[in-house]
Structures are given as structure tokens and as C-alpha cells.
Amino acid sequence: MTTLRARNAFGMRRALLCGVALSGLAAMPSVAYAQDAADTAAADDDNVIIVQARRQNETLQEVPVTVTSIGGDTLQKYNIDNVADVTSRVPTLNVQVGGSGSGGQISLRGVGSSNISAAFDSAVAFEFDGVIASSMRLVQSGFFDVEQIDVLRGPQSLYFGKSATAGVLSIRSANPTATWQVGSQASYEFEEKGYLANAFISGPVTDTLGIRLAAQYNKIDEFQRLQAGTPAVNQERGLKEFIGRLTLDWNPSERFRANFKLQYTKNENDGAIGTAEINCGANGRADSVFLLGGAVNIPAGYDCNTNDQRYFLPDAAAQLAAGVPTPSKAAGRNGVPFGESEIWFGRLQFDLDLSDTLALTSVTGLLNLNAVDFDSYSYGGFFPGPNGTRLPGGAGASDPINKLEQYTQELRLTSDFDGSFNFMLGAFYEDRTFTFDTSQQGVNISFFGPSGPRPLVGGGVAPGTGFTYDWDKTHITKTEALSFFGSVLFDITDKLELSGGVRWTDESKVQTISVPYVHNSLAYVSAGGGLFRPSPAFLQSGYFSGPINFDDDNISPEVTLKYQANEDLNFFASYKTGFKSGGIDNSALPSNSLSQAAATGDFSALIFKSEKAEGGEVGFKSQWAGRSFTFNGTAFYYVFTDLQVQNFNAVSVQFATSNAGELTTKGIDFESRWTTPVEGLSLSANLSYLDAQYTDTFIQPLGISTVDLNGRRGSQAPEWSGNIAADWAIPLSDGLELFLSTNAAYNSGYITDEATLNDYVQPSFWLLDANVSIGDPDGKWRLSLIAQNLTDEIFTITTGGRPFLQPGVGDDFVMTQNRGRQVFVQTSFRF
Known part of the structure; x- marks a missing residue:
């Protein structure tokens, strides 16, 4: 018994070779030449789900970690091709896509990192094929040909390092198959008028080499439909995306395996602002775009209807x-x-058996991101034109260029002893360069004219450029991280297992800020006599900060005790800690804090502290009635200190980066699955209770609020959330099957911001997905009608002040919302 359980935790790698097994949701694609081993492992139980929550292949029911797993077949059945679409399957998971900062946000159990700041790592680590991706811009990209998605809740710093203070969202793409397979899928979506097509070919090139080629193209014509009368060239904002992936799997001997993945993604869209409506606040009117102390006051133009999915997103003013x-x-x-x-994206993993009891795993990751977008962040604005027409009046535009070059290397040495003791030792290294280069209109001074020449006191002239932007600035942040970790597993008795370990991390960041251009009307003030001198409130063109440094190190321990009452019942208790490095804000503007820092040489106002988590959870995992029914539960309690937060002052147009004093989360998660006595019918359900509160002083800086949020509920933290799903495969004949499926998700509502005690509260809501399919029982062909968000329920994910409000008068705010109803007709084949 001892040997068996030790191998379940640390030795399944050799048996399953890279995580291949049959999911409880569907049979998943296998790694080349591992199918026989996988089938053997799953022969006794068709409901085995394999996860890698501790960087090893373990069954979902035996791993002492709270994990929600979604198989590739489920993703295909519901046409889920975006990270945000997964939320209806995972309670307390919240995903926001879009924006000019990080480009996205993932939160779990009420803990996440702002989508405004591109300087933050995500508190929920985003792992793709074993590589932690540092940029949340990846959540804007679709995914396809996925083998499995695992969502790990709670701090996961021991095995996943870097961030992972709140959890991990892990995506594993499909691998080459043992026999040649070809598959394709095409769909048309009626609401947004979207086309999607993908295909793959997979199989053995030789006895030792497998290959998989996959590609997908997606084009949506009406991703956003604009409000009537919006002065914009594109009245329907669309998007299109291409993804191509090559996978090679080489297994020249029983002791060595190499797996290589190379993926290219190209995304084009009609603007960075996502599905964002404007709430007209308590005064009930569309507040004007108030600029330059009221010298320019532009009618907003939007109709204050926040539920019609018609957006007022004007082009920039001429x-x-x-x-x-x-x-x-x-x-x-x-x-x-x-x-x-x-x-x-490139990833090379190799697994080498150094002996019968020791294995070495190497994971090398390369990520290169080059993104640029343009939009007007006044979220409104028009000028009256001839014959009642409207001319574009958008202000606050920016053209952020985000570039990321990331290299990571992880090594793991794992034992597979027959005795009661096993271990894992590892090292991780990251080298990353992130460039944030943007021109911005924070003041919109060019309503008075483009940048012209300025004769200077003492001689010389600041040349005019003719540019109409307020400034152009570039933040380059270089990060180097090194960590070592070790874990042990010890069978105290045949039923009692003790595991744990520690990770040491050292992370250093160096940022430089250059401001090659500042509009002369901002950079210089009148000195009389037609001459000008440098402004004390703004930087001048050509500014360079020199290096700004940040460094921190941390030790993150973890320990878990698991008791296996019998083969179908496990109890566990864990103590966990988490660490997410601080850094240097890259959203500071060439006015206020940055100009003051330049004058004094003190850049401490740009530094945000490291985020830490500490707490634990207790849980059980059980199967009943011949393993046809699964019921798991976890109770957790965690305290997050120095939670990294960024908000926006819509009046002064300033970003506020700070650390919340303390956030305490506690709650219970339940999960169940039932293979019913009715042939082909299975049910599953999840339910979560969450209590998340700020438990120490937390006052937003830079005038966003003077209210202490201590004692207030955290944002994006619903008290109750859950879902129930039913899948029913009905045989019509030997070669024909009817498939019916539905998923209903409930959310009790949550606060959408973290600025005041009166932030907007999203009321409770239900989401309903459904699928009706007919096809071959073995998946050779299928015709499907799929609906996501069938009732067209619109809910708000986050809120924030609308820029350029008149002080003391304007109260409008931005509501980032979900996508509405999507109805697909889909056809697929595989042979």
C-alpha cells in the first residue's frame, strides 16, 4: 500500500508519461506512444482525471489540492475558445479581457491583479504548457486544440513560483496521437456574426517521433455594435485571429522523451476598449468631457443605457x-x-530517467509578444456637425506599444523510490524584458494647437514638432528571477502521508524611463517678454531617468497532511504561503509624481511592495456507489498582505498604484459528479461560499478616496457562486447518437471596484449554456447547435471612474461587462 501511494504521487510520470489519461468529462487526446500506458492506468476506472497540481501526474481524487478540471471535449462541445468563457464552469473565477494596461485580469476567490497596470504579475498565475506567462495580454488571445484546463485555487508558490499567490489557471494543449488522425471544426455565430474554423493532423512520423499540426482562424464582424449616432468609422467593431501550432514528441527510448511546441498567434481588432458601457451615475445624465479647466467642454453623447450592448466609442477628435x-x-x-x-511561444520539455528511481525534467520557455493598440479613453465625446450630424470628439487617446521578451528555464529532479520517502528538487530562472512605450493625451492640450516652437530664457528654442499628443514615454523593465525549491513526500503509515517543501526566490527589477517628447505647451511656461522657461509641473522632452532598482527575496513554505481512509476517501489539511514580487510602476505620467521624482531624484513613489499570502485549507475527496458519484469539499482561510492594487483618478487623470494593507478570505468549495444509472447521462455541480474582507487600513492614494476600506467586502468576491451541468448521450442507432448538454451558473453578486464604501454592486445573476448535437458515437462527425449565455444576461465585471469628469459635478463611471448571448451552428469531423 505504501509503495502504491508513493507512486501515485511521484511515480505516475513513468506510467503516464506527460499527463495522459481519460478525463471524467471525455476521453482526451494522448501523447504519442503513451496510449497503452494510459489505458492501463485508467482500465479500472473510466472516471480518472489526471492533473499536475504538484508538477507530477496524479489523479484528481488523490491530489491534496483544490482543483477544477475541464476536459478538451467539454470546451469543444460549448465552443469555448476564450479564457473568459471558462468562468461559468469555475465558481469564484473572474476574467476581464481588454484595456490598455495589462490587457486582462484573472481573479480567484476574490483575489486578482489590476488589468490597468502592465507592471503587475498576475496573482493568478497563467500557465501554458508548463510555462508561466508573465503578460496578461495572453488572455486576449483565444485558445484551441486544448487537452485540458486545470484551475488550482489558493496559493501555489511551492510548485509554480513567480506569482500564484491566489491560484493557477493552467492550459495544456493537445499532443501527437499514437495513430494518424485528422480533424476539423467549423462554426458560424449568429449574434456577433462570427466565423471560426480549425483543423489538425496528428500521428507518428516514425516509431519514435510524433507530430501534430493545428491551426485556427476566427473572424467576428460585430464583436461590438455601436450606439446609433456614434461618430466612428467602424460602426461595428470586429476582430480576427489566427493561431498555428506545431508539436513534436520524440521518444527514442524508454528513458528519454522530448516534447516541443511552437505557437504563433496574430490578433487584429478595431480598438482596445472591450465591452464597456457607461453608467450615468446618480445625476442620471451623460456628463460632459471636461478638459483644460472647462475651456473645452465636449458633450458625452452616450445614452446612459447600460444593458443594450450598444457602445458609444467615438473616434478621436480631429x-x-x-x-x-x-x-x-x-x-x-x-x-x-x-x-x-x-x-x-515556444516550449521544450524533456524527461530523462537517470536511473530506475531518479528522473530529470527540463522545461524551457520562450515568449515574444509585440502588441500595439489605439483608442480614445474619454469613452464619449462629439461635436455638432452639419445637418444634425456628429463629428468625432474622442479625447484621452493613447497608442500603447507592449513588447515582452521572456526566457524561462526550470529543472526538476524527482525520485521514484519503492519505500516510504520520495522527493523533488528544482530550480527556476527567468530573464524578462518588458517595454511599455506609449503616446498619451492626458491633458489634451492640442485643442489649443499642436506643439509649436518656444523661445527660451537664456537663448535657444525648443523646436516645434507639430505633434498633437501631450507626451511620449517609454518604460523598459528588466526582470531577473532565480528560485530553488524542494519538496518531500513521506508515508508515515499506510494511510497517512506527509508532504511539503519550501521555495526560495530572489527577484530583481531595473526600470528606465525615457520621455523623448512632451508638448511644448506643457513642458514650458511663460517667463514674460515672449520667452519661456521649463515647467515645474511637467518634464521636458529628452528626459531620461537612469536605472530605478527594486529587489526582494522570499522563502515560501508549504506542508500538507493527507489521510487515506480507504481507496475512495481522502482527507487533507494544508498550510500554504504565497509570494508575488513587487516592482516599479510603469504607468506614471510625466506630470505630478514622475515630474516630482525627476526633480528630487527620489523614485520611491513608483515602488510597490511584494504581495504575500498565508493560510491553509482542509478538505476531503470521496467517491461512492462504485465510483459513479464523486463528492469533494474544501474549507479555506487565507490572509493576503500588501495586496497590489492600482486604480484611476478620473478627475486628475492619474494612476494610483498602492498596496492594500490586508485582505482576508475564507470560505468553502464543493464539487460533485454523478454518472447516473440512466445510460449516457452524467451530472456535475460546483458550489462555493466566499467571505473576503479588507482587514487592515486601506485608503486609495492620489485623491481617489479618503475612505478607509477596512472592514469592507473585497471586490469581485461573490458570497455564493456555483454551477450545475448535465450531459446526456442518447444512442439512436449503432452509428448515430443524440447529445444534449446544459450548464447553469449562479453568482450572488459582488462589489466591482475598490475605491469607496459605495462602489457599484453587481446584482445576482444566472448564466445558461446549452448544446444539442447529433453525430457518430465515436466522434467521427457531429452537427451541433450551441448557445452560450442563452438568456443574454449582461453583468458587470469591474468598474472605474470615467476619465475627464468635472470636479464635484460629474459622476459617470465605466462598467466593463461580459459578452452577450452567442448562438453557434457547428460541424466537426475526425477520422
Whole structure:
């Protein structure tokens, strides 16, 4: 018994070779040449789900970690091709896509990292094929040909390092198959008028080499439909995306395996602002775009209807659109929003058996991201035109260029002893360079004219450029992280297992800030006599900060005790800690904090502290009635200190980066699955209770709020959330099957911001997905009608102040919402 359980935790790697098994949701694609081993492992139980929650292949029912697993077949059945679409299957998971900062946000159990700041690592680590991706811009990209998605809740720093203070969202793409297979899927979506097609070919090239080629193209014509009368070239904002992936799996001997993945993603869209409505606040009117102390006051234009999925997103005003600091892809577009991104991802993993009892795993990751977008962040604005027409009046535009070059290397040495003791030792290294280069209109001074020459006191002239942007600035942040970790597993008795370990991390960051251009009307003030001197409130063109340094190290321990009452009942208790390095804010503007830092040489206001988590959970995992019924539960309690937070002051147009004093989360998660006595019918359900509160002083800086949030509920933290799903495969004949499936998700509602005691509260809501399919029982062909969010329920994910409000008068705010109903007709085949 001792030997068997030790191998379940640390030795399944040899038996299953890279995580291949049959999911409880569906049979999943297998790694080449591992199918026989996988089938053997799953022969006694068709409901085995394999996860890698401790960087090893373990069954979902035996691993002492709270994990929700979604198989590739389920993703295909519901046409889920975006990270945000997974939320209806995972209670307390919240995903926001879009924005000009990090480009996205993932939160679990009420803990996440702001989508505004590109300086933050995500508190929920985003892992793709074993590589932690540092940029949340990846959540904007779709995914396809997925083998499995695992969501790990709670701190996971021991095995996943880097961030992972709140959990891990892990995506594993499909691998080569043992026999040649070809598959394709095509769908048309009626609401957004979207087309999607993907295909793969997979099989053995030789006895030792497998290959898989997969590609997907997605084009949506009406991702966003604009409100009637919106002055914009694109009345329907669309997007299109191509993803291509090559996978090679080489297994020249029983002791060595190498797996290589190379993926390219190209995304184009009609603007960075996602599905964002404007709430007109307590005064009930669309507040004007208030600029330059009221010298420019632009009618907002939106209709205050936040539920019609019609967005007022104007093009940039002509006075602001023309002169973009070059080089920029926004130049020459006359203020019409757009977005482009290219992502190259490469991963090489090899597994080498050094002996019968020791194995070495190496995971090398390369990520190259190049993204640029343009939009007007006034979220409104028009000028009256001839014959009752409207001319574009968008202000607050920016053209952020995000570039990421990331290299990671992880090594793991794992034992597979027959005795009661096993271990894992590992090392991790990351080298990352992130460039955030953007021209911005924070003041919109070019309503008074483009940047012209300024004769200076003492002689000389600040030359005019003709640019209509307020400034152009570039933050380059170089990160180097090194960590070592070790874990042990010890069978105290045949039924009692003790496991745990520690990770030491050292992370250093160096940032430089350059400001090659500042509009002369901001950079200089009148000195009389037609001469000008440098402004004390703004930087001047050509500023360079020199290196700004941040360094921190941490020790994160973890320990778990598991009691196996019998083969179908496990209890566990864990103590866990988490660590997410602090850093240097890259959203500071060439006014206020940055100009003050430049004058004094003190950049401490740009530094945010490291985020830490500490707490634990107790749980059980059980199977009943011949393993046809699964019921798991976890109770947790965690305290997060120095939670990294960023908000936006919509009046002064300043970003506020800070650390919340303390957030305490506690609650219970339940999960169940039932293979019913009715042939082909299975049910599953999840339910979570969450209590998340700020438990120490937390006051937003820079005038966002003077209210202490201590004692207030955390944002994006529903008290109750859950889902129930039913899948029914009904045989019609030997070669024909009817498939019916539905998923209903409930959320009790949550606070959407973290600024005041009166932030907007999203009321409770239900989401309903459904699928009706007919096809071959073995999946050779299928015709499906799929509905996501069938009732067209619109809910708000996050909120924040609308920029450029009149002080003391304006109260409008931005509501980032989900996508509405999507109805697909889909056909697929595989042979």
C-alpha cells in the first residue's frame, strides 16, 4: 500500500508519461506512444482525471489540492475558445479581457491583479504548457486544440513560483496521437456574426517521433455594435485571429522523451476598449468631457443605457488625431481605433530517467509578444456637425506599444523510490524584458494647437514638432528571477502521508524611463517678454531617468497532511504561503509624481511592495456507489498582505498604484459528479461560499478616496457562486447518437471596484449554456447547435471612474461587462 501511494504521487510520470489519461468529462487526446500506458492506468476506472497540481501526474481524487478540471471535449462541445468563457464552469473565477494596461485580469476567490497596470504579475498565475506567462495580454488571445484546463485555487508558490499567490489557471494543449488522425471544426455565430474554423493532423512520423499540426482562424464582424449616432468609422467593431501550432514528441527510448511546441498567434481588432458601457451615475445624465479647466467642454453623447450592448466609442477628435509621435502604427489612421498583436511561444520539455528511481525534467520557455493598440479613453465625446450630424470628439487617446521578451528555464529532479520517502528538487530562472512605450493625451492640450516652437530664457528654442499628443514615454523593465525549491513526500503509515517543501526566490527589477517628447505647451511656461522657461509641473522632452532598482527575496513554505481512509476517501489539511514580487510602476505620467521624482531624484513613489499570502485549507475527496458519484469539499482561510492594487483618478487623470494593507478570505468549495444509472447521462455541480474582507487600513492614494476600506467586502468576491451541468448521450442507432448538454451558473453578486464604501454592486445573476448535437458515437462527425449565455444576461465585471469628469459635478463611471448571448451552428469531423 505504501509503495502504491508513493507512486501515485511521484511515480505516475513513468506510467503516464506527460499527463495522459481519460478525463471524467471525455476521453482526451494522448501523447504519442503513451496510449497503452494510459489505458492501463485508467482500465479500472473510466472516471480518472489526471492533473499536475504538484508538477507530477496524479489523479484528481488523490491530489491534496483544490482543483477544477475541464476536459478538451467539454470546451469543444460549448465552443469555448476564450479564457473568459471558462468562468461559468469555475465558481469564484473572474476574467476581464481588454484595456490598455495589462490587457486582462484573472481573479480567484476574490483575489486578482489590476488589468490597468502592465507592471503587475498576475496573482493568478497563467500557465501554458508548463510555462508561466508573465503578460496578461495572453488572455486576449483565444485558445484551441486544448487537452485540458486545470484551475488550482489558493496559493501555489511551492510548485509554480513567480506569482500564484491566489491560484493557477493552467492550459495544456493537445499532443501527437499514437495513430494518424485528422480533424476539423467549423462554426458560424449568429449574434456577433462570427466565423471560426480549425483543423489538425496528428500521428507518428516514425516509431519514435510524433507530430501534430493545428491551426485556427476566427473572424467576428460585430464583436461590438455601436450606439446609433456614434461618430466612428467602424460602426461595428470586429476582430480576427489566427493561431498555428506545431508539436513534436520524440521518444527514442524508454528513458528519454522530448516534447516541443511552437505557437504563433496574430490578433487584429478595431480598438482596445472591450465591452464597456457607461453608467450615468446618480445625476442620471451623460456628463460632459471636461478638459483644460472647462475651456473645452465636449458633450458625452452616450445614452446612459447600460444593458443594450450598444457602445458609444467615438473616434478621436480631429484636433487630437493627426500628429502622432512617430514611429507609431497609429500615425496616419486619423484617430480610428485599432489593435494588433503578434505572439510567438515556444516550449521544450524533456524527461530523462537517470536511473530506475531518479528522473530529470527540463522545461524551457520562450515568449515574444509585440502588441500595439489605439483608442480614445474619454469613452464619449462629439461635436455638432452639419445637418444634425456628429463629428468625432474622442479625447484621452493613447497608442500603447507592449513588447515582452521572456526566457524561462526550470529543472526538476524527482525520485521514484519503492519505500516510504520520495522527493523533488528544482530550480527556476527567468530573464524578462518588458517595454511599455506609449503616446498619451492626458491633458489634451492640442485643442489649443499642436506643439509649436518656444523661445527660451537664456537663448535657444525648443523646436516645434507639430505633434498633437501631450507626451511620449517609454518604460523598459528588466526582470531577473532565480528560485530553488524542494519538496518531500513521506508515508508515515499506510494511510497517512506527509508532504511539503519550501521555495526560495530572489527577484530583481531595473526600470528606465525615457520621455523623448512632451508638448511644448506643457513642458514650458511663460517667463514674460515672449520667452519661456521649463515647467515645474511637467518634464521636458529628452528626459531620461537612469536605472530605478527594486529587489526582494522570499522563502515560501508549504506542508500538507493527507489521510487515506480507504481507496475512495481522502482527507487533507494544508498550510500554504504565497509570494508575488513587487516592482516599479510603469504607468506614471510625466506630470505630478514622475515630474516630482525627476526633480528630487527620489523614485520611491513608483515602488510597490511584494504581495504575500498565508493560510491553509482542509478538505476531503470521496467517491461512492462504485465510483459513479464523486463528492469533494474544501474549507479555506487565507490572509493576503500588501495586496497590489492600482486604480484611476478620473478627475486628475492619474494612476494610483498602492498596496492594500490586508485582505482576508475564507470560505468553502464543493464539487460533485454523478454518472447516473440512466445510460449516457452524467451530472456535475460546483458550489462555493466566499467571505473576503479588507482587514487592515486601506485608503486609495492620489485623491481617489479618503475612505478607509477596512472592514469592507473585497471586490469581485461573490458570497455564493456555483454551477450545475448535465450531459446526456442518447444512442439512436449503432452509428448515430443524440447529445444534449446544459450548464447553469449562479453568482450572488459582488462589489466591482475598490475605491469607496459605495462602489457599484453587481446584482445576482444566472448564466445558461446549452448544446444539442447529433453525430457518430465515436466522434467521427457531429452537427451541433450551441448557445452560450442563452438568456443574454449582461453583468458587470469591474468598474472605474470615467476619465475627464468635472470636479464635484460629474459622476459617470465605466462598467466593463461580459459578452452577450452567442448562438453557434457547428460541424466537426475526425477520422
